[in-house]
Amino acid sequence: MSHPSTEPQPLPLLGGPPPERRDAARNRERLLDAATELVERCGPRGVTMDAVATAAGVGKGTVFRRFQSREGLMAAVLDHSETEWQAQVLSGPPPLGPGADPWDRLLAFGRTRLETTILHAELIREADRSGGSAGGALAFATAHVRHLLTQLGVEGNLTILSTALLAPLLLPLREQQVDLEQFPVDRVYEGWVDLARRVTRRP
Amino acid sequence: MSHPSTEPQPLPLLGGPPPERRDAARNRERLLDAATELVERCGPRGVTMDAVATAAGVGKGTVFRRFQSREGLMAAVLDHSETEWQAQVLSGPPPLGPGADPWDRLLAFGRTRLETTILHAELIREADRSGGSAGGALAFATAHVRHLLTQLGVEGNLTILSTALLAPLLLPLREQQVDLEQFPVDRVYEGWVDLARRVTRRP
DNA sequence: CCACTAAACGGACCACGGTCCGTTTTCTAT
DNA sequence: ATAGAAAACGGACCGTGGTCCGTTTAGTGG
Numbered sequence: 001m002s003h004p005s006t007e008p009q010p011l012p013l014l015g016g017p018p019p020e021r022r023d024a025a026r027n028r029e030r031l032l033d034a035a036t037e038l039v040e041r042c043g044p045r046g047v048t049m050d051a052v053a054t055a056a057g058v059g060k061g062t063v064f065r066r067f068q069s070r071e072g073l074m075a076a077v078l079d080h081s082e083t084e085w086q087a088q089v090l091s092g093p094p095p096l097g098p099g100a101d102p103w104d105r106l107l108a109f110g111r112t113r114l115e116t117t118i119l120h121a122e123l124i125r126e127a128d129r130s131g132g133s134a135g136g137a138l139a140f141a142t143a144h145v146r147h148l149l150t151q152l153g154v155e156g157n158l159t160i161l162s163t164a165l166l167a168p169l170l171l172p173l174r175e176q177q178v179d180l181e182q183f184p185v186d187r188v189y190e191g192w193v194d195l196a197r198r199v200t201r202r203p
Numbered sequence: 204m205s206h207p208s209t210e211p212q213p214l215p216l217l218g219g220p221p222p223e224r225r226d227a228a229r230n231r232e233r234l235l236d237a238a239t240e241l242v243e244r245c246g247p248r249g250v251t252m253d254a255v256a257t258a259a260g261v262g263k264g265t266v267f268r269r270f271q272s273r274e275g276l277m278a279a280v281l282d283h284s285e286t287e288w289q290a291q292v293l294s295g296p297p298p299l300g301p302g303a304d305p306w307d308r309l310l311a312f313g314r315t316r317l318e319t320t321i322l323h324a325e326l327i328r329e330a331d332r333s334g335g336s337a338g339g340a341l342a343f344a345t346a347h348v349r350h351l352l353t354q355l356g357v358e359g360n361l362t363i364l365s366t367a368l369l370a371p372l373l374l375p376l377r378e379q380q381v382d383l384e385q386f387p388v389d390r391v392y393e394g395w396v397d398l399a400r401r402v403t404r405r406p
Numbered sequence: 407c408c409a410c411t412a413a414a415c416g417g418a419c420c421a422c423g424g425t426c427c428g429t430t431t432t433c434t435a436t
Numbered sequence: 437a438t439a440g441a442a443a444a445c446g447g448a449c450c451g452t453g454g455t456c457c458g459t460t461t462a463g464t465g466g
Contacts, residue, residue: 251453
């Protein structure tokens with residue numbers, strides 16, 4: 001860290017709001033790391049904001065300045081995980097990624113989305129509302145399904161239809177079925193495929 | 204209140220847990236009334252537990268003993284409102300109530316459920332999770348849709364299908380569409396009818 | 407009518423999310 | 437290098453949800 005100004009720099013290209021100050025960026029990362037670590041160790045419900053602040057070695061105010069609220073922080077942690085899945089969808093190998101038949105992509109989408117939701121269940125619950133990454137992730141998924149439906153030549157109100165297709169994969173519904181009604185995951189997936197056939201008007 | 208023991212009594216028939224003590228029942232009602240009143244006046248978000256306790260003239264402990272949590276209380280308030288709609292579905296006049304063609308009942312169900320959800324939006328949001336009336340109301344709606352699908356001769360995993368049909372009427376999804384995407388209610392309903400046709404495999 | 411038990415009461419108490427503001431750090435312009 | 441402004445920092449502070457436990461009260465058998 002001692003050679004002078006020969007590095008790329010975070011691109012001083014103006015665009016959005018002015019870039020983050022160095023200390024701010026450093027603290028954001030420390031916080032995100034600390035939060036991720038704590039979530040892993042204590043589960044999302046067991047993590048307090050004070051604990052995160054302390055673990056990251058910053059004051060409490062800083063946590064809230066960066067992430068607005070507890071939910072915002074959880075959303076950020078979640079986002080980190082979800083991003084990987086989104087990358088798979090956008091540019092990973094088929095059938096989830098581009099290149100495969102849209103119908104096969106839709107099926108792969110449903111399957112992996114179901115699994116990811118179950119995996120991140122607690123975190124999603126904690127991050128919900130606040131329109132943060134939770135909303136962001138939802139929007140991403142909706143847009144993707146909509147895209148696939150278009151490619152499949154489905155007519156009608158695509159927003160409603162993709163919502164309907166997505167909904168049974170979402171958390172609150174999942175909980176009712178997997179937890180309360182003791183549905184095995186495979187059976188849920190199977191049911192979802194049936195739904196997808198109907199929505200797309202397949203045999 | 205002075206004639207001796209000639210009244211029906213709350214039926215001393217044993218069954219569930221022993222009945223509520225008189226003061227307990229009285230306080231439950233006072234609390235529910237106070238809460239309803241406050242919710243109406245300040246909106247669900249503006250109501251604090253202390254306020255409810257004070258308004259009802261009881262201690263805070265009592266509130267929590269009766270309703271477990273803030274969400275529990277909100278759920279109880281909500282339940283009160285939802286019950287009326289449920290009664291309409293179960294035994295009101297057609298097409299919502301029994302007697303009409305199942306398909307027409309389904310449409311009426313969708314329409315009224317959509318309106319009710321929007322009407323109670325804030326309360327639902329506050330009451331969510333906790334498995335209280337929120338879960339109860341959801342279960343009721345699911346069961347009813349399932350029932351109608353059966354009458355319509357739909358085959359397949361009815362639980363998943365009714366969930367899918369219900370989902371677009373639920374709150375988080377509503378918010379994304381009505382609020383964010385500025386969909387007028389009629390358009391949402393229209394889209395939902397299309398979905399219903401597909402799920403039931405109609406022309 | 408009184409004694410006794412179990413349940414309900416109430417408010418002091420605690421923990422956690424979120425805000426506020428005086429202090430410190432980073433950046434920029436000279 | 438230095439001065440000055442803007443932004444970030446941190447932790448004391450506040451309000452609210454939720455618990456705890458000593459006290460009161462409704463029901464019951466004598």
